[in-house]
Amino acid sequence: MDCGVSAHAALEAAQTVGLDSIVLDHHAAEARLPPAVAVVNPNRWDDDSGLGQLAAVGVTYLFLVALNRALRSAGWYDVQSREAPDLLGLLDLVALGTVCDVVPLTGLNRAFVAQGLKVLAGRRNEGLRALCDVAGVAERPGGYHLGFLLGPRVNAGGRIGESHLGAALLSEGDPARCRALAERLDGYNEERRAIEAEVLAAADAAYQDAGASRDLIFVAGQDWHPGVIGIVAGRLKERYDLPAIVVTQDASGLGKGSGRSVPGVDLGAAVIAARQAGLLVNGGGHAMAAGLTVAGDQIAALEDFLRARVGARLEEIAYRPALSIDACLSLAAAQGSLVQALERIAPFGAGNPEPRFAFAQVKAISADIVGTNHVRALFGDESGARLRAIAFRALETPLGEKLLARSGRPLHVAGRLRADAWRGGDAVQLQVDDVADSGQV
Numbered sequence: 001m002d003c004g005v006s007a008h009a010a011l012e013a014a015q016t017v018g019l020d021s022i023v024l025d026h027h028a029a030e031a032r033l034p035p036a037v038a039v040v041n042p043n044r045w046d047d048d049s050g051l052g053q054l055a056a057v058g059v060t061y062l063f064l065v066a067l068n069r070a071l072r073s074a075g076w077y078d079v080q081s082r083e084a085p086d087l088l089g090l091l092d093l094v095a096l097g098t099v100c101d102v103v104p105l106t107g108l109n110r111a112f113v114a115q116g117l118k119v120l121a122g123r124r125n126e127g128l129r130a131l132c133d134v135a136g137v138a139e140r141p142g143g144y145h146l147g148f149l150l151g152p153r154v155n156a157g158g159r160i161g162e163s164h165l166g167a168a169l170l171s172e173g174d175p176a177r178c179r180a181l182a183e184r185l186d187g188y189n190e191e192r193r194a195i196e197a198e199v200l201a202a203a204d205a206a207y208q209d210a211g212a213s214r215d216l217i218f219v220a221g222q223d224w225h226p227g228v229i230g231i232v233a234g235r236l237k238e239r240y241d242l243p244a245i246v247v248t249q250d251a252s253g254l255g256k257g258s259g260r261s262v263p264g265v266d267l268g269a270a271v272i273a274a275r276q277a278g279l280l281v282n283g284g285g286h287a288m289a290a291g292l293t294v295a296g297d298q299i300a301a302l303e304d305f306l307r308a309r310v311g312a313r314l315e316e317i318a319y320r321p322a323l324s325i326d327a328c329l330s331l332a333a334a335q336g337s338l339v340q341a342l343e344r345i346a347p348f349g350a351g352n353p354e355p356r357f358a359f360a361q362v363k364a365i366s367a368d369i370v371g372t373n374h375v376r377a378l379f380g381d382e383s384g385a386r387l388r389a390i391a392f393r394a395l396e397t398p399l400g401e402k403l404l405a406r407s408g409r410p411l412h413v414a415g416r417l418r419a420d421a422w423r424g425g426d427a428v429q430l431q432v433d434d435v436a437d438s439g440q441v
Contacts, residue, residue: 006034220303
């Protein structure tokens with residue numbers, strides 16, 4: 001599941017010993033498929049389903065639907081009055097996996113997430129119920145809760161070496177055991193954050209020391225925790241608006257890498273090309289994310305290969321980092337009624353981005369630090385309107401510094417409006433993405 005389409009050696013070994021295999025995958029496939037009873041992948045070259053955007057969990061869910069249909073036709077459930085599974089009741093898990101895999105929320109993906117959120121709101125899965133309680137999700141869940149609160153906690157065990165905990169939580173039916181597992185994962189998530197911050201600082205420093213190139217961010221380090229390199233690659237991509245690959249080497253020199261891309265640059269295809277060129281032990285992925293294994297003596301050659309390929313693509317599409325703005329509002333327009341109207345076009349995510357608004361000529365009346373690295377602010381304008389705001393992970397960044405300076409100069413501010421769960425009612429908060437002096441273009 002979620003792998004196998006490029007695992008030729010492993011599946012050939014399985015075939016040699018008589019082990020039947022079924023591959024359920026969504027990563028980019030090559031013309032030659034590995035030996036298996038079936039390779040179920042909408043990104044096979046010979047697949048014409050049009051479902052190539054499915055996450056691995058979506059592919060698996062459709063496989064279960066087809067299997068369930070075949071069992072019904074065969075009379076399997078009629079024997080000894082077997083009970084058919086409630087597949088619709090599993091859509092909360094499908095929604096969680098779809099959002100966390102950062103696939104476009106269009107078409108069938110959008111349907112899966114929209115319906116899955118309705119199932120999640122009923123809190124039928126004891127594991128997810130406990131996780132919502134631990135994560136402080138009291139309101140009706142949305143895509144944000146799946147991607148930023150629940151998903152990271154489910155994955156936290158795997159990040160630090162206990163990958164079975166997430167599956168154990170989601171399949172457990174006893175409320176007390178679920179609560180204990182959820183609290184354990186929440187603790188691991190805090191530990192993961194600390195490890196992530198440390199590796200991110202080292203990776204960013206390596207990028208700066210290498211000259212901060214403006215094509216591909218490619219950094220490698222010794223003994224960086226392999227469980228967070230994908231997150232760190234994503235953070236670097238967000239920070240610099242460039243494709244990023246982070247590689248960690250173990251004591252033997254073998255490198256494990258993870259990458260995240262920007263629209264228009266197919267990173268998975270680039271990694272597959274590097275493997276075909278003999279530069280990788282293994283590797284694959286899809287347009288926006290990729291993973292790889294590389295011998296230590298090939299890392300420099302791999303960097304040159306990927307930098308040339310990605311750089312050429314960025315030049316071809318004339319890539320320029322940009323922040324899209326959907327509308328310009330006055331502070332007085334940031335009302336709960338607007339947030340409620342926006343919820344009608346949710347869920348938001350890749351392929352259906354949450355609307356971003358700009359507020360011109362406003363001032364930071366106050367600003368302070370909350371948590372470990374977030375910056376909270378209060379904006380005001382000449383009409384007397386006020387809007388509370390928060391910039392996540394902005395401490396010691398140009399964004400955070402500009403807010404904390406409270407220079408009194410007018411600012412242009414861009415961000416996304418959210419209901420303020422802390423204040424409740426119709427209260428609204430702006431999640432700040434960027435600010436600029438009003439004189440800047």
